[in-house]
Amino acid sequence: xxxxxxxxxxxxxxxxxxxxxxxxxxxxxxxxxxxxxxxxxxxxxxxxxxxxxxxxxxxxxxxxxxxxxxxxxxxxxxxxxxxxxxxxxxxxxxxxxxxxxxxxxxxxxxxxxxxxxxxxxxxxxxxxxxxxxxxxxxxxxxxxxxxxxxxxxxxxxxxxxxxxxxxxxxxxxxxxxxxxxxxxxxxxxxxxxxxxxxxxxxxxxxxxxxxxxxxxxxxxxxxxxxxxxxxxxxxxxxxxxxxxxxxxxxxxxxxxxxxxxxxxxxxxxxxxxxxxxxx
Amino acid sequence: xxxxxxxxxxxxxxxxxxxxxxxxxxxxxxxxxxxxxxxxxxxxxxxxxxxxxxxxxxxxxxxxxxxxxxxxxxxxxxxxxxxxxxxxxxxxxxxxxxxxxxxxxxxxxxxxxxxxxxxxxxxxxxxxxxxxxxxxxxxxxxxxxxxxxxxxxxxxxxxxxxxxxxxxxxxxxxxxxxxxxxxxxxxxxxxxxxxxxxxxxxxxxxxxxxxxxxxxxxxxxxxxxxxxxxxxxxxxxxxxxxxxxxxxxxxxxxxxxxxxxxxxxxxxxxxxxxxxxxxxxxxxxxxxxxxxxxxxxxxxxxxxxxxxxxxxxxxxxxxxxxxxxxxxxxxxxxxxxxxxxxxxxxx
Numbered sequence: 100x101x102x103x104x105x106x107x108x109x110x111x112x113x114x115x116x117x118x119x120x121x122x123x124x125x126x127x128x129x130x131x132x133x134x135x136x137x138x139x140x141x142x143x144x145x146x147x148x149x150x151x152x153x154x155x156x157x158x159x160x161x162x163x164x165x166x167x168x169x170x171x172x173x174x175x176x177x178x179x180x181x182x183x184x185x186x187x188x189x190x191x192x193x194x195x196x197x198x199x200x201x202x203x204x205x206x207x208x209x210x211x212x213x214x215x216x217x218x219x220x221x222x223x224x225x226x227x228x229x230x231x232x233x234x235x236x237x238x239x240x241x242x243x244x245x246x247x248x249x250x251x252x253x254x255x256x257x258x259x260x261x262x263x264x265x266x267x268x269x270x271x272x273x274x275x276x277x278x279x280x281x282x283x284x285x286x287x288x289x290x291x292x293x294x295x296x297x298x299x300x301x302x303x304x305x306x307x308x309x310x311x312x313x314x315x316x317x318x319x320x321x322x323x324x325x326x327x328x329x330x331x332x333x334x335x336x337x338x339x340x341x342x343x344x345x346x347x348x349x350x351x352x353x354x355x356x357x358x359x360x361x362x363x364x365x366x367x368x369x370x371x372x373x374x375x376x377x378x
Numbered sequence: 379x380x381x382x383x384x385x386x387x388x389x390x391x392x393x394x395x396x397x398x399x400x401x402x403x404x405x406x407x408x409x410x411x412x413x414x415x416x417x418x419x420x421x422x423x424x425x426x427x428x429x430x431x432x433x434x435x436x437x438x439x440x441x442x443x444x445x446x447x448x449x450x451x452x453x454x455x456x457x458x459x460x461x462x463x464x465x466x467x468x469x470x471x472x473x474x475x476x477x478x479x480x481x482x483x484x485x486x487x488x489x490x491x492x493x494x495x496x497x498x499x500x501x502x503x504x505x506x507x508x509x510x511x512x513x514x515x516x517x518x519x520x521x522x523x524x525x526x527x528x529x530x531x532x533x534x535x536x537x538x539x540x541x542x543x544x545x546x547x548x549x550x551x552x553x554x555x556x557x558x559x560x561x562x563x564x565x566x567x568x569x570x571x572x573x574x575x576x577x578x579x580x581x582x583x584x585x586x587x588x589x590x591x592x593x594x595x596x597x598x599x600x601x602x603x604x605x606x607x608x609x610x611x612x613x614x615x616x617x618x619x620x621x622x623x624x625x626x627x628x629x630x631x632x633x634x635x636x637x638x639x640x641x642x643x644x645x646x647x648x649x650x651x652x653x654x655x656x657x658x659x660x661x662x663x664x665x666x667x668x669x670x671x672x673x674x675x676x677x678x679x680x681x682x683x684x685x686x687x688x689x690x691x692x693x694x695x696x697x698x699x700x701x702x703x704x705x706x707x708x709x710x711x712x713x714x715x716x717x718x719x720x721x722x723x724x725x
Contacts (some may be wrong), residue, residue: 113671194494195503225531226400227651233462233494242582244460245491252702260663261586266460268390268485270590275583328544329502332516332525334537340694350701355700357711360683361719363699365658367681373602374627374661376719 100307101154101255102146103209105178105218106201106235107138110225137220137283139176143220144288146177148253154215155179157208161189161200167306175293175301182208186310189325190202194226198234199321207315208279215255217280219260221246232282240273248286253277323355379421382478383409386469387441387449388431388489390460394437396558396600397484399444402427403559404511405482406445411513412522420547424448426478430468432458435569442565449569450476455456456576460488464580466495471574473500478546480524482511487552490632494552503541504548508534509602516540523547527561533651533654552655554598554678574614598647604658606649606676607637610686611664614642620664623709626716632676634666650675664705668693685709 111130117258156175160166161184170181184204192200204215217239219232231244236243244262251261258277261320265268265284293301311317311359321327344363348356365371365378383405388395402425409423416423426673427449428442438449450472457464469492473481483493497504505526513522524547527538543545597637598604607617615632617660624631629688631646649656652670661679668684668691676682677696685705694700703706 111531122514146616187501190448193503195498195501198498205479224652226506227530227532228494228503228504229490230506233487233491234498236462236467237495237498240582243491244583245462246487263589266390267395267652269588271459271585272587272589274586289568310685312680323555328501329505329539332538332540334535337533337536337670342700345406345689345694345697345702347689348701348708351706353711354715355714356703359632360699360701361715362509364683367659370660370681371494373572374716376716377722 100252101149101152101216102212102214103149103154103156103216103218104205104214105138105142105145105156105158105173105206106231107142107158107160107169107173107220108135108223108225109133109160109166110135110223113224132165132168133176134172135220135223135225137222137224138287139172139220139290140176140285141218141283142173142176143222143290143303144250144283145216146291147288148250149177149231155212157182157206157214159201159204159237161185161192161197170306171304174304175297176291177294177297181306182309184309186312188311188319188322191327193327193329194228194234195328196322196326198238199326200317201231202235202238204316205235205308215258215277215279216253217241217278219280219282219374221282221284229282232280235296235321238278239280242275242279244275244279244281246284246285247281247370249312250281250287263365279319301314338341381412381416381421381423382407382476382480382708383423383425384390384473384478385425385427385488386481386483387427387437387446388484388486389429389431389434389437390488392437393402394422394432394440395484395553395650397486397489397551397553398427398465400442400556400558401482402434402441404551404556405480406514406559408480408511409636415522426450428469428472428641430457430465432603432690435571436589438569442567442569443561443563444559445562445565446546450572451569452572452574454574454576456581459580459585460492461585462491462495463582464576465492466499467495468576469573469581471498472572473546481546481548483550483554490550493548499550500546502544502548503539504547504550505539505541506552508549509536511549511551512593514561523677524549526607529651529674533670545556554657556657557657573688598630598632598649598656599654601630601656602659602662603627604632604649604656605662605664606632606634606666607664608634608641608666608672608688609636609640610667611637611642612665614640616665616706617643619706619709621663622667623641623713627660629660632661633668634672663693663697663709664709665695667691705712
């Protein structure tokens with residue numbers, strides 16, 4: 100029996116975020132929240148291997164009550180059990196405090212039913228830190244394979260996993276002992292269409308709620324803002340750049356606009372020799 | 379007391395990653411920013427590199443040319459290639475031994491993997507993907523801290539992060555966010571080999587195979603000329619035209635996230651928040667509307683030429699020069715004009 104655990108996050112859809120041009124504030128209203136796209140692929144991979152090997156997929160998330168929507172989405176994709184870790188005392192957690200809570204929860208689940216693989220998305224699109232996966236792995240002393248693009252083999256008998264990961268210059272195939280952790284790129288698995296039984300199951304599925312009250316206890320000094328080594332000192336909007344000249348083919352003609360543009364580019368010192376084009 | 383500013387010197391296959399030199403330049407500037415405090419306290423500040431690998435002494439020596447006062451290195455065949463646990467363990471031991479105040483790591487795939495693990499293992503805070511770093515007092519009279527500024531929410535917000543009570547104050551920085559420092563011809567620093575035994579308990583994974591060598595095909599981060607295409611291309615075939623112009627200019631092909639998500643072109647070409655940060659001398663953005671997520675990855679380019687049919691496209695807000703027009707007319711005309719000028723030069 101294969102037991103996969105996937106740690107997911109519900110995030111604002113950052114591609115839909117807009118800035119109020121007058122106040123320069125983030126317009127949060129009406130911004131849809133979604134299951135972090137990389138996490139969706141991590142769930143897909145976990146489900147794919149559950150179907151190959153037989154077993155169970157448990158999904159966990161730390162977040163507000165509204166995150167049950169994303170947990171249900173994972174159930175719809177074929178996950179079997181979902182846990183919402185939610186408490187006001189967790190609020191304001193940085194990646195250090197987040198990885199503390201997640202690793203305590205994973206330890207407890209592992210004690211109930213041993214976990215073979217812990218999946219994460221490579222990063223969440225709201226914070227883009229990519230730190231929680233490695234943080235949890237270090238706390239649990241698990242081998243971690245980041246930027247995973249393909250799971251070649253899960254050998255439950257010999258307790259080995261073979262995973263391909265992407266680095267800047269090449270792909271590496273890594274063999275590690277189980278249990279292990281991985282952070283997933285989108286290539287790890289295609290998002291499956293929900294099967295009818297999974298869809299029906301997800302509609303009436305109620306995720307479990309874990310809080311500071313139970314079923315496990317947490318060290319209160321490690322939680323939320325208080326347990327976070329980093330703090331946000333200030334926030335702002337990025338500096339506005341001033342655009343340069345704009346020319347129009349409708350006015351200068353295509354050839355005219357192109358000649359004007361090239362003349363301006365080549366007038367920059369060093370550009371003519373860089374491009375191998377004379378002025 | 380010695381206040382140490384550390385830079386992780388990244389290497390792969392015995393070759394240093396250029397971001398390491400960029401960070402040595404930043405670390406030197408940070409050390410200079412606390413000169414007033416040093417004068418008062420009598421403390422000294424050191425810029426130091428730390429390096430792990432096998433047969434890497436030459437890289438340690440090279441780091442001195444980019445301003446390191448000291449480079450500590452661990453040389454062992456067991457750590458020839460990057461692996462999370464042994465590298466994390468070694469770095470953690472060195473951090474505990476020397477207690478640096480600040481530690482900077484390149485936000486490469488390996489660097490991010492390592493930094494997140496070292497921060498957890500040491501028990502300190504880490505700010506990812508910083509775009510601005512300074513030593514400053516949060517309150518007047520307070521000792522200067524690392525002020526690490528980074529984009530969040532897809533680049534829509536910038537946040538300055540502090541790590542007040544834990545050391546080192548760690549940050550990752552993407553390649554090309556900061557410029558290269560000048561190479562010092564005759565450096566004064568020294569290299570120190572650290573004897574740390576790599577024990578079997580440190581090895582919990584092994585590399586069984588290296589696959590594709592992508593390095594030789596695309597490396598947009600360090601390209602001087604990039605021609606990038608966006609959704610305005612209309613279809614994946616548009617990249618043939620983009621490539622033709624890039625080839626003509628001796629450049630490489632970039633792309634917006636929309637094109638990569640649509641599988642028009644590979645991820646290694648993606649510029650922006652979830653792709654690469656670039657700062658070429660010339661960036662041509664064709665059919666790219668200029669969403670903030672794209673802009674944060676290329677706005678430091680020296681010259682940005684934007685080509686877009688929509689005069690209100692946000693890309694024009696950061697373009698050095700804009701052409702409002704159909705890219706399928708403009709780019710072929712540009713290729714013809716460049717060829718004509720090259721011929722005129724040789725003819």
